[in-house]
Amino acid sequence: xxxxxxxxxxxxxxxxxxxxxxxxxxxxxxxxxxxxxxxxxxxxxxxxxxxxxxxxxxxxxxxxxxxxxxxxxxxxxxxxxxxxxxxxxxxxxxxxxxxxxxxxxxxxxxxxxxxxxxxxxxxxxxxxxxxxxxxxxxxxxxxxx
Numbered sequence: 001x002x003x004x005x006x007x008x009x010x011x012x013x014x015x016x017x018x019x020x021x022x023x024x025x026x027x028x029x030x031x032x033x034x035x036x037x038x039x040x041x042x043x044x045x046x047x048x049x050x051x052x053x054x055x056x057x058x059x060x061x062x063x064x065x066x067x068x069x070x071x072x073x074x075x076x077x078x079x080x081x082x083x084x085x086x087x088x089x090x091x092x093x094x095x096x097x098x099x100x101x102x103x104x105x106x107x108x109x110x111x112x113x114x115x116x117x118x119x120x121x122x123x124x125x126x127x128x129x130x131x132x133x134x135x136x137x138x139x140x141x142x143x144x145x
Contacts, residue, residue: 025050029077037084041091044081045098048074052102055121056109064117071124074102082131086138096135103128 023031025047032043051073058067078099085095106125110118 032080037088038090040084041081041088041095044077044084045095048077048081048102049098051077052105056105059109059113059117068120071106071121074106075124075127078102078128078131082135085135092135092139096132096139099128099135100132103132 028043028047028050032040032047035043051070055067055070055074058064058070081095082099085092103125106121106128110121110125113121
């Protein structure tokens with residue numbers, strides 16, 4: 001008889017703790033903007049990865065306009081991660097790997113779309129590939145000062 005209230009309490013605490021661990025996208029963006037430069041690359045990558053997941057889900061749901069906005073955000077926040085990594089000299093390799101992975105995922109998403117919806121996704125994938133290549137160049141000395 002006492003098990004039901006205890007179970008309900010445990011579930012409520014678990015749900016609250018899960019919700020507390022995952023900031024909203026807007027909270028994450030605000031946190032990234034105000035974070036020290038050395039912490040920004042990781043935070044901006046997380047924003048871009050969330051937008052990638054969102055874009056994929058939106059395309060699957062047929063919400064092309066919203067998906068395109070998410071794709072544009074992927075590029076924007078990947079650029080911010082790239083810039084912060086180079087400026088700080090921190091997390092360069094992890095940003096390069098994450099951006100390259102997102103580029104590959106965008107190409108996978110592109111292959112599932114109607115022809116008329118493929119161009120913006122392909123362009124975004126190409127932009128991410130260029131960012132990843134630039135980070136590689138930086139890592140191997142040509143971009144270091």
